[in-house]
Amino acid sequence: MKKIFDFKFFVILFVALLFLNKVYAYPTVYPTGVTVYNKTEAYNGYTSFASTDTEGNSIVYIIDMKGNILHEWYINGSTINNLVLKDGHILSNIRLKGKCPVMGCVQAIEERDWDGNIVWQYKNNKLHHLAEPMTNGSILTIEWDLLPKELISQVKGGISGTELENNTMYTDVIKVVNKNKEVVWEWHPYRHLNISDWPLNSAENRKYWPNINRIDYLPEGNLFNGKESLLVSFRATDSLGIINMKTKEIIWKWGNGILAHQHDPQLLKNGNIIVFDNGFLRPNVGDPQTSKSFSRIIEINPRVKKIVWEYDGTMPNHMMGFGFYSFIGGFVEKLPNDNTLITETTIGRIFEVNKQEDIVWEYVHPKAGVDSVYRFSLDDVDWAEKLSPPKEQNKFSIEIPNQFLWIIILILIIGLLVSLRLNKKKS
Numbered sequence: 001m002k003k004i005f006d007f008k009f010f011v012i013l014f015v016a017l018l019f020l021n022k023v024y025a026y027p028t029v030y031p032t033g034v035t036v037y038n039k040t041e042a043y044n045g046y047t048s049f050a051s052t053d054t055e056g057n058s059i060v061y062i063i064d065m066k067g068n069i070l071h072e073w074y075i076n077g078s079t080i081n082n083l084v085l086k087d088g089h090i091l092s093n094i095r096l097k098g099k100c101p102v103m104g105c106v107q108a109i110e111e112r113d114w115d116g117n118i119v120w121q122y123k124n125n126k127l128h129h130l131a132e133p134m135t136n137g138s139i140l141t142i143e144w145d146l147l148p149k150e151l152i153s154q155v156k157g158g159i160s161g162t163e164l165e166n167n168t169m170y171t172d173v174i175k176v177v178n179k180n181k182e183v184v185w186e187w188h189p190y191r192h193l194n195i196s197d198w199p200l201n202s203a204e205n206r207k208y209w210p211n212i213n214r215i216d217y218l219p220e221g222n223l224f225n226g227k228e229s230l231l232v233s234f235r236a237t238d239s240l241g242i243i244n245m246k247t248k249e250i251i252w253k254w255g256n257g258i259l260a261h262q263h264d265p266q267l268l269k270n271g272n273i274i275v276f277d278n279g280f281l282r283p284n285v286g287d288p289q290t291s292k293s294f295s296r297i298i299e300i301n302p303r304v305k306k307i308v309w310e311y312d313g314t315m316p317n318h319m320m321g322f323g324f325y326s327f328i329g330g331f332v333e334k335l336p337n338d339n340t341l342i343t344e345t346t347i348g349r350i351f352e353v354n355k356q357e358d359i360v361w362e363y364v365h366p367k368a369g370v371d372s373v374y375r376f377s378l379d380d381v382d383w384a385e386k387l388s389p390p391k392e393q394n395k396f397s398i399e400i401p402n403q404f405l406w407i408i409i410l411i412l413i414i415g416l417l418v419s420l421r422l423n424k425k426k427s
Contacts, residue, residue, distance in 0.1 A: 032348075032366045034067035041360035042352055043335040045377040046070065046387075048084045049343070049350065049370045058082070060090055060372070067363055068390030073116050080104050081131055082372035088114040088383030091139070093131045102144045102170055103328075104129040104213060109139060109177075114386055122181050126173075129212070135219045138178045140230070142212050147171040151190055157199035157237075158206035170208040174215065174230065174243075185245065189234075192248050198237045201261070203281040211236035216266045218242070223271040224302060225251065231273065233265050240265050240275065242302075254305050257283075259298075263330045272308060273300045276330035276342070295325045297332050297342060311340065311357055324349070331373045343373040 042065065050060045058079040062071040073090055081093040093106040100106075105128040111120040124143065132140035147155075147169045155169065163169055176185035189198075189210055198210055216231040218224060224231075229251070230243045238259045242252040255262065260282035265275040279295045296312035313323035329345025339360065341352050348365035350373055378384050 032364045034065070034361070034363050036351070036359050036362035037065060038358075038360040039065075041339075041354050041358070043337045043339050043341075043375060043377075045375050045380070046384075047341075047350065047363070047373065047375050048082070049365070049373040050079055050082045051348070051365055051367050051370050052078055058092075060084070060092070062387065063363070064390060065361065066390070070387040070390060071114075073112060075110075075112075075116075077108075080106055080129055080371070083131070083133070084374065084376070084381075085133070086381055088381070088386060089119065091131050091133060093127065093129065100128075102128055102208065105144065109141065114383060120179065122177055130215055132215055132217050134176065134217050138176050138184065140215055140217055141175050141177055142215070143173045143175060144170050144208075145173050145188075147190060147209060151195060154195040155200065155206065155209045156196050157202055158204045159202075160206070162205035162207060164207050169206060170211075172210065172212040174212065174232070187230075187243060187248055192243075193250060198234065198239060199256070200236050201238050201281050202283070204236050208236055210234035210239070214264050218267055222267060223269070224267055231265050231267055233262055233275070235261050235263070238262065240273070252302055254300065254302065258307075261327070264332050266332070266334070268299070268334050271302070273302050274298070274332055274334055274340075275300070276326075276332045278327055278330050279325060280327040293325055293327065294323045295327075295330060295344070296323075297340060299334075311342075311353060324351075329369075329371050331371065333373070333375060335375060336377070341373065341375050343370060345369060345371055 044065055046062050046064060048060065048062050050058050052058050056078055058075040058077065060073040060075065060082045061069055063069055075092060075094065077094045077096050079092045079094055083091045085091060090112050092110050092112065094108040094110055095105065096107045107123060107125050107127060109122045109127065109131040110118050113119050126143040126145065128142055128144055130140060130142045134140060149168065152163065152167065152169050172189055174187040175183050178184050200206065200209060211234065212232055213235040214233040218229040218231055220226065220228050222229065224242065228245045230245060232241050232243060234241060237256060238261065239253060239255040241250050244251050259277050261278045261280040263276045263278060265273055268274055275298050277296045277298050279293045282293055294312050296310050298307055299309040300306065301308050324344045326344045326346045331343035333341040335341055339352050339354050341350065343350050346368055348368040348370045350363045350370065351359050352361040354360050
């Protein structure tokens with residue numbers, strides 16, 4: 001009797017695939033919802049994020065580790081930034097109906113209570129991207145403005161001739177607004193930076209300098225310098241900087257030539273800085289929206305200005321080339337167990353990797369474009385008792401310990417069919 005299949009072939013194939021799964025991080029092929037959940041390795045808690053409905057209005061969700069919806073806020077208008085506060089309120093940047101002159105622009109900052117009632121609102125048509133609470137209750141904001149014409153020639157880099165009409169250019173202003181809606185502090189890049197030392201990405205248009213997209217507030221006693229400061233992402237210049245709030249001077253700068261249109265820098269508890277390096281317009285990778293572009297997470301020791309850890313979801317010279325990529329948005333959070341929570345905004349994917357760079361939790365939202373992603377534990381919040389009973393988000397979600405399981409099964413089936421075919425020919 002002839003062999004139907006070669007058992008040794010399948011053993012070798014199975015062991016090889018298990019090895020590849022351990023080494024490489026592939027994008028998953030599962031339904032939406034929670035697709036990977038390793039209970040012992042993941043940092044268990046609640047995850048908040050925002051997405052939009054079919055009308056363009058935002059919904060802010062809180063889900064558990066299985067993807068069940070525990071709470072929702074419906075917001076009339078789209079949002080750029082949503083932060084769930086310790087007391088159960090949310091702070092949101094709201095884009096109302098109408099056109100915006102710059103990317104990420106909004107017209108209001110609103111604080112809502114648990115039930116969605118607006119308890120505080122600040123309107124300003126020049127706001128964009130950020131609403132960051134400070135320890136004294138004030139709010140950090142970013143506004144757009146016009147760069148004085150006489151300074152435009154000092155801006156280096158970018159694509160020549162791509163300025164706005166009448167040879168104008170946008171710039172930014174960082175402001176602190178108190179709860180009485182008074183501006184109590186402000187910072188203009190062109191007044192405190194040597195403009196020519198902060199060139200635009202060579203493939204960027206010359207419409208906006210330096211395009212601040214995120215600020216991490218560093219209170220007094222912080223591990224960088226102990227002084228009240230701001231860690232700022234200057235997107236169009238591919239750079240990070242730290243501002244001393246008292247002197248308004250830049251006291252640290254890094255990233256140009258290494259980063260590419262980054263988002264979400266944060267000072268960690270170990271004194272290092274972590275950032276989502278988007279990879280958009282990254283030099284020497286060809287078309288910025290092809291598979292040659294890649295995103296990565298970088299952790300930097302700011303004192304020696306060296307990368308001490310990075311994760312891009314793949315490995316050098318990997319034949320498949322899979323990793324993750326979000327040319328806009330992108331969030332990162334270092335969790336208390338030293339895992340890293342990463343948001344691939346453009347496809348709606350949130351995933352958690354451990355120290356070994358294995359994916360230990362993954363959630364894929366049915367609609368692309370998730371933002372404002374944060375993980376909370378019971379100790380982080382005062383609202384846990386308010387959470388509703390779980391509302392199943394996706395009955396087809398699969399809780400599995402290994403994200404490669406279905407790929408292994410699929411390849412085994414293909415291998416079996418090939419083996420049967422070969423044995424049939426031999427017979």
